[in-house]
Amino acid sequence: MPWKTPDGSPHSARLVFTRQQTVIVRNEFNRFAWKTALEEAGIPTARENGFHMLRHHFASVLLEDGVSIKAVAEFLGHADPGFTLRTYTHLMPSSEDRMRAAIESAWAKGPADGSSALDVP
Structure with missing residues (x-):
């Protein structure tokens, strides 16, 4: 840049x-x-081995590791993070796995006050 x-x-x-x-x-x-x-x-x-694919690889590695769409858009020089999301969303194959892991982690920790997450007040 x-x-x-x-x-x-x-x-x-x-x-x-x-x-x-x-x-x-x-x-x-x-x-x-x-x-x-x-x-x-x-x-x-072939086109799928073109040099431009390195740019896609860069974006997919960042997104896979949880870097925000806004940050990836800035790194790639995109003015609109929505464009980045539309272009690279298919490169986030583990999004469902990360989502499940986040929920499992939150439920494993439980509430900070020690009560059960299922307790009704």
């Missing part, structure tokens, strides 16, 4: 990938570097 915080001012940052110390155009990197690496590794150069 060209900024330290989403609402901050631009600042210079060293690029991870360069070509002769200049910016690599995304399509150029995908076509020459990424696809060449896939071919050398014996991996098909």
